[in-house]
Structures are given as C-alpha cells and as structure tokens.
Amino acid sequence: MCGISGLFDTRGRRDFDGALMHRINDSLHHRGPDEGSIHLQPGLAFGHRRLSIIDIATGQQPLFNADHSVGIVFNGEIYNYQQLTDELTALGYRFQTKSDTEVIVHAWSAWGEDCVHKLRGMFAFVIWDQARDQLFMARDRLGVKPMFYALLDDGTLVFGSELKALLAHPAMKRDIVPQAVEEYFALGYVAEPRTIFRQALKLPPAHTLVIKRGDQRLGQPRRYWDVSFTTDNKIDEVQAQEELTRRLREAVKLRLISEVPLGAFLSGGVDSSAVVAMMAGETNGPVKTCSMSFDDPQYNESEFAQMVADRYQTDHHVEMVQSDDFDLIDTLARLYDEPYADSSAIPTYRVCQLARKHVTVALSGDGGDESFGGYRRYKLHMMEERMRASLPLGLRKPLFGTLGRLYPKADWAPRVFRAKTTFQALARNSVEAYFHTMSVIRDNERLPLYSARFKSELGGYNARELFLDHAERANTDDPLALIQYIDLQTYLVGDINTKVDRASMAHSLEVREPLMDHPLVEWLATLPSHLKLRGGEGKYLFKKTLEPHLPADVLYRPKMGFAVPLARWFRGPLRQRVRGALLGGPLADSGMFDLKTVGAMVEQHENGSRDHSTPLWTLLMYDAFLRNVMGASSMREAA
Structure with missing residues (x-):
C-alpha cells in the first residue's frame, strides 16, 4: 500500500526536474511513511511512497525487470500473487523479490493489456514499457484504489494517487468545472471520471489507459470488466447459504496475508461483524478489533460491537467520539483535495486514527450493502416501483408532480407524514426517481441555490445524466438490480471508497475490503433479487447465512449508519461559523450562489422551521475547499 506519482513527456524526452519530482512524491508522504524514492530518465519520472506490508525486505519501488525495459509504480494489494508467481515462473520468468509488484511487471510482459484480468485485489498502477515507448495505467474493478491524471499544456502527463500530487506541479491549472460543481451539490462528491478541476481526470474503476509518446491527445480509457446482474441463478436457498459461506471465508482468508x-x-x-466472524475462523490468535462509541446514544452502536467482540474473544479497542467533534472540517478539505460532503468522514477518520495505534492493516465491511441489498432506500424504492407500475408515467407525472409541489416539507413531522419526497419520486421514471432519492440536495432546492451566472455556465447540465448513462449500460430489467448497479458505479466509488481511502491513508493505514472481492460480487449478481430483499428485510440471504455466526440482535436490529448530529451543530456550536462561511466568506464571493436563497436556508434552519442540515453541510464543505485547496480568502478580508 502506498502513494504513487509520476511525469511523462508525451511530446519528447525532456529531462524532468528532480526537485519537482521530489515535491510531488512528498505530497503523498502520509500514504507511505516507511520509504520514498524516485526514478528519473529522459522523458519519464516515477515517484513512490511506501507503506510496507508484504516483502518488507525487497519490495521497494519503482521496480523494474532485469533489463530495465519494464518498470512500475503500484498502489494496492494483489491477493492471488503467489498463484500468479507460480504461473509466471512456469512460463520462464524469474523473480528477484517476493512482492506482488514484481508479479504485475512480469504479467505485463506475458499478457500485455490483458494482465488486469489475472489480478485479484485492489490496485492502481502505471507501467512504463521501453520497447513500446508508452505508459499503461490501470485501476481495480470496483475503484478501491484511486488514480488521478492530467495532461498539462506543455505535453507533460502528471499522475498520482491523490489530486494533491497533481496540484504540486506549478503548471497544473485550477480552473473549476461547473458540471463537477453540479455533481457535488447533487451527490456530495464529484463523480468519475471528472474531478473538480478542468485539467484533471480520475481513471474510472475497471478501466485501463494507454499513453503513447507522440500522441497529441490522450486516448479514451478502456473498460476491461463490468458486473452483470443476470439474477438467473437457479440455486436453492440452502445451497446458496453454503456457497456464500465458502466464498466469504475465501475472500477473508486471501486478505489475511x-x-x-x-x-x-x-x-x-x-457487514463488519460478518468479516470479524470469518476472520476468527481463519486466525490462530484473537482478532484485533477497533470500534468507536459516541456520547450521543442516537448514534452509538458500541454495545452491538461488544457483543461480537465477546463472542469471538477479540482483542477489542474502543474510543469515545464526542458528539461535537467538528474540528476536522478544514483537515477533511485538505485531505480530499476536492469538495466532499459525506459527514461520516469525521467518524471514519477517527476510527482509522484509532486502528493505526494497534494495526497497520484493517479489514472492513464496506461494499456489503450494495451487493447484498442492504440499504433502507432499496426497500423504499421497491415500494415506489410497485406504485409506478400501477399507473403510466403520463398519469403519474401530473398527479404526483402537483402533490409534490403543494405538499409541505414537514421535516419536523413523524415519517408517515413526510410524503413530499415520495410524491416527487412517483412523478419520475425509475432512474430519475432513484437519482432524486440519492441527491443530497434535490433539484427543487439545488437549482434555486445557483446564481443566474452559474446556471448559464452549466448550460442545462444536470447530474441525473450520470445515472441515466449508467442505467443504459446496466442491461437488466430487474428494478432492484438496476439501482444496485447504479450504486456500484457511483455511490460506492465516489463516496464510500473515496472516504475510506483518504481517511485510512491519512493515518498510513491499509484497509482491505473482502466484501468487494470481485468473484464474490460477480456471483452475488447472479442471484435473484428475492434472496437479497424479502418481506422488507434487506440482506435476506446474507443474514440467514450468518445466523449461526452472529447474535440475532446484531443481524436484525434497525440499521444506524455512521452519522453525526449536523442539525444540532448548526443550531448550536457551529451556528456562527455557518453564518460567517456561507454569508460572508469565499463561498459568497464566488458568484456561484444566490445569496438570498442561502440566507433563507440558514434562517429556516436556525428557527427550526426546516431541517437544512445536509445542504448547509454541503455548502460549508465547499467553502472549506475554496479556502484550503483553492487558497481563497474573503474579498472583504482581502480589502
């Protein structure tokens, strides 16, 4: 696990400045504090920061083959590297190390671009091939590990594990993309392949990119894998439980090296309890486990974590997070490099901080909700789908559209009376309704937030186009499978994986996700949806499979999530900060927002008539991005 970076002259073979490459590499020091090195040759520079996990003695990077014709910088873990070592040795390749990095180098020599099909794990890497005079860039199937790149005006390609590596280059422009801002305010993150900056891109998950010297423009990334929700597996429920247990154990066991x-x-x-249960069956000593407890009982799950820790006699560590733990706002803005609005980044940062005191590698349960059908929103979407199926869109749109406009937004009322969002969803088709559900600020609130000038810059773009594009490729008529597919392409990558990668690497902690093992994900996609969501119970098969391994109170209690009390913060300790940031700082000076609308949201939230906590947090984090990444200060302060 590490941070990688590099420069490549697409036009010739200029010598790159070693001091500049060291600055770029050092911007990722937190990702790999154990070692750091760079490689320079005409037209190419590689940088690597190492967090030593496997083959500590000889696994240094950048790594080259024996004749230095192929070299690599690599971030991640290849869990089947030992099997691949045997396969490549049989083909005549000789290994100088015991690292998974060298496996990729020889896999490239043996299979070329198809080498990615052989790799099982999380990875982002760049290979230099001297004979082909080209770079080959690849990212893992589910986007666990990040990859950013930009083509600068002078023909230099700069790449890195985080945007800050690109921003360390003085020629990297910081022009903001209006469409990326729209995606952020709709979803809480900037979706692949965009970044917030016009010049920079993310390599999408399950894609590769070839960069050849002499090409005037970068080519398009090529998709090498996709999950297919066939839902046509005829396996019976008992057999499915047995097969799932086997696959879970295998996915966990692979990640214990x-x-x-x-x-x-x-x-x-x-999800995390299932991973711990499987780990306990594969390790000799007690599993080291880490949990956060919260002083607000509404968000505290520590008693359930303790049940699992007691059952498996783990070496359990718990730390309390205060409910007013909001001092990380600026830290998070610098950590993520572009706007990011999931407030659970705060407790995620804290649990990674805790874990690093005891371990260097931690397994997580991320990815389970998407593949097993665990989100509460899935159940609500399927209820809406039944209503959508009973009436054609031509009738639903005017009927429920009118109700959605007229019905008051009753944030204060019991859930049964909060029907406005449901009416709005029923007036849409399935994909647009799911986008409406997933929006952190919905269209009817988001568009008035923008200034007239910014709306003009958007040119009519709406972030729902992302969902429509992914839905076209999903190739399924199953309504649950469709939204699972969309989540795997958007929310899992842009929100969950981004959050965990930055929070963990900020503390030099490697996180491994067995529930994102791609053979497991592929198999789960073949199962019929009634094994995932049944009778209003999400993760049906998963929970039935785990009944012999986990307490019923853990399996069948209401889902809580990793939340923070935003509404109370903004009416209490953060009240003045919100007012100052949103009504008088760089955000107000940007000209992108309608300040009357922003002011009304602040007033309504403070007086308790509306709960605008999520939109206000989204605005607050955008202000933090402007100040901490863009270097913006208030024009009033500058004056």
Whole structure:
C-alpha cells in the first residue's frame, strides 16, 4: 500500500526536474511513511511512497525487470500473487523479490493489456514499457484504489494517487468545472471520471489507459470488466447459504496475508461483524478489533460491537467520539483535495486514527450493502416501483408532480407524514426517481441555490445524466438490480471508497475490503433479487447465512449508519461559523450562489422551521475547499 506519482513527456524526452519530482512524491508522504524514492530518465519520472506490508525486505519501488525495459509504480494489494508467481515462473520468468509488484511487471510482459484480468485485489498502477515507448495505467474493478491524471499544456502527463500530487506541479491549472460543481451539490462528491478541476481526470474503476509518446491527445480509457446482474441463478436457498459461506471465508482468508499487525473495524453492523466472524475462523490468535462509541446514544452502536467482540474473544479497542467533534472540517478539505460532503468522514477518520495505534492493516465491511441489498432506500424504492407500475408515467407525472409541489416539507413531522419526497419520486421514471432519492440536495432546492451566472455556465447540465448513462449500460430489467448497479458505479466509488481511502491513508493505514472481492460480487449478481430483499428485510440471504455466526440482535436490529448530529451543530456550536462561511466568506464571493436563497436556508434552519442540515453541510464543505485547496480568502478580508 502506498502513494504513487509520476511525469511523462508525451511530446519528447525532456529531462524532468528532480526537485519537482521530489515535491510531488512528498505530497503523498502520509500514504507511505516507511520509504520514498524516485526514478528519473529522459522523458519519464516515477515517484513512490511506501507503506510496507508484504516483502518488507525487497519490495521497494519503482521496480523494474532485469533489463530495465519494464518498470512500475503500484498502489494496492494483489491477493492471488503467489498463484500468479507460480504461473509466471512456469512460463520462464524469474523473480528477484517476493512482492506482488514484481508479479504485475512480469504479467505485463506475458499478457500485455490483458494482465488486469489475472489480478485479484485492489490496485492502481502505471507501467512504463521501453520497447513500446508508452505508459499503461490501470485501476481495480470496483475503484478501491484511486488514480488521478492530467495532461498539462506543455505535453507533460502528471499522475498520482491523490489530486494533491497533481496540484504540486506549478503548471497544473485550477480552473473549476461547473458540471463537477453540479455533481457535488447533487451527490456530495464529484463523480468519475471528472474531478473538480478542468485539467484533471480520475481513471474510472475497471478501466485501463494507454499513453503513447507522440500522441497529441490522450486516448479514451478502456473498460476491461463490468458486473452483470443476470439474477438467473437457479440455486436453492440452502445451497446458496453454503456457497456464500465458502466464498466469504475465501475472500477473508486471501486478505489475511501480511508481515505487519492486522485487524478489523467492528462497528456492530452486519457487514463488519460478518468479516470479524470469518476472520476468527481463519486466525490462530484473537482478532484485533477497533470500534468507536459516541456520547450521543442516537448514534452509538458500541454495545452491538461488544457483543461480537465477546463472542469471538477479540482483542477489542474502543474510543469515545464526542458528539461535537467538528474540528476536522478544514483537515477533511485538505485531505480530499476536492469538495466532499459525506459527514461520516469525521467518524471514519477517527476510527482509522484509532486502528493505526494497534494495526497497520484493517479489514472492513464496506461494499456489503450494495451487493447484498442492504440499504433502507432499496426497500423504499421497491415500494415506489410497485406504485409506478400501477399507473403510466403520463398519469403519474401530473398527479404526483402537483402533490409534490403543494405538499409541505414537514421535516419536523413523524415519517408517515413526510410524503413530499415520495410524491416527487412517483412523478419520475425509475432512474430519475432513484437519482432524486440519492441527491443530497434535490433539484427543487439545488437549482434555486445557483446564481443566474452559474446556471448559464452549466448550460442545462444536470447530474441525473450520470445515472441515466449508467442505467443504459446496466442491461437488466430487474428494478432492484438496476439501482444496485447504479450504486456500484457511483455511490460506492465516489463516496464510500473515496472516504475510506483518504481517511485510512491519512493515518498510513491499509484497509482491505473482502466484501468487494470481485468473484464474490460477480456471483452475488447472479442471484435473484428475492434472496437479497424479502418481506422488507434487506440482506435476506446474507443474514440467514450468518445466523449461526452472529447474535440475532446484531443481524436484525434497525440499521444506524455512521452519522453525526449536523442539525444540532448548526443550531448550536457551529451556528456562527455557518453564518460567517456561507454569508460572508469565499463561498459568497464566488458568484456561484444566490445569496438570498442561502440566507433563507440558514434562517429556516436556525428557527427550526426546516431541517437544512445536509445542504448547509454541503455548502460549508465547499467553502472549506475554496479556502484550503483553492487558497481563497474573503474579498472583504482581502480589502
């Protein structure tokens, strides 16, 4: 696990400045504090920061083959590297190290671009091939590990594990993309392949990119894998439970290879508890587990984590997070490099901080909700789908559209009376309705937020186009499978994986996700949806499979999530900060927002008539991005 970076002259073979490459590489020091090195040759520079996990003695990077014709910088773990070592040795390749990095180098020599099909794990890497005079860039199937790149005006390609590596280059422009801002305010993150900056891109998950010297423009990334929701598996329920148990154990066992202390996150939810249960069956000593407790009982799951820790006699570590733990706002803005609005980044940062005190590698339960059908929104969407199926869109749109406009937004009322969002969803088709559900600020609130000038810059773009594009490729008529596919392409990558990668690497902690093992994900996609969501119970098969392994109170309690009390913060300790940031700082000076609308949201939230906590947090984090990444200060302060 590490941070990678590099420069490539697409026009010739200029010598790159070693001091500049060191600055770029050092911007990722937190990702790999154990070692750091760069490689320079005419037209190419590679940088690497190492967090030593496997083959500590000889696994240094950048790594080259024997004749230095192929070199690599690599971030991640290849869990089947030992099997691939045997396969490549049989083909005549000789290994100088015991690292998974060298496996990729020889896999490239043996299979070329198809080498990615052989790799099982999380990865982002760049290979230099001297004979072909080209770079080959690849990212893992589910986007666990990040990859950013930009083509600068002078023909230099700069790449890195985080945007800050690109921003360390003085020629990297910081022009903001209006469409990326729209995606951020709709979803809480900037979706692949965009970044917030016009010049920079993210390599999408399950894609590769070839960059040849002499090409005037970068080519298009090529998709090498996709999950297919066939839902046509005829397996019976008992057999499915047995097969799922086998696959879970295998996915966990593969991720236990390490030469440094290893443990797991244990939130008390089903997913992390399942991982710990499987780990306990594969390790000799007690599993090291880490949990956060919260002083607000509304958000505290620690008693359920303790149940699992007691059952498996883990070496359990718990720390309390205060409910007013909001001092990380600026830290998070600098950490993520572009706007990011998931407030659970705060407790995620804290649990990674705790885990690093005890382990260098931690297994997590991320990815389970998407593949097993665990989100509460899935159940609500399927209820809406039944209503949509009973009336054609031509009738639903005017009927429920009118109700959605007229019905008051009753944030204060019991849930049964909060029907405005449901009416709005019923007036849409399935994909647009799911986008409406997933929006952190919905269209009817988001568009008035923008200034007239910014709306003009958007040119009519709406972030729902992302969902429509993914839905076209989903190739399924199953309504649950469709939204699972959309989540795997959007929310899992842009929100969950981004959050965990930045929070963990900020503390030099490697996180491994067995529930994102791609053979497991592929198999789960073949199962019929009634094995995932049944009778209003999400993760049906998963929970039935885990009944012999976990307490019923863990399996069948209401889902809590990793939340923070935003509404109370903004009416209490953060009240003045919100007013100052949103009504008088760089955000107000940007000209992108309608300040009357922003002011009304602040007033309504403070007086309790509306709960605008999520939109206000989204605005607050955008202001933090402007100040901490863009270097913006208030024009009033500058004057």
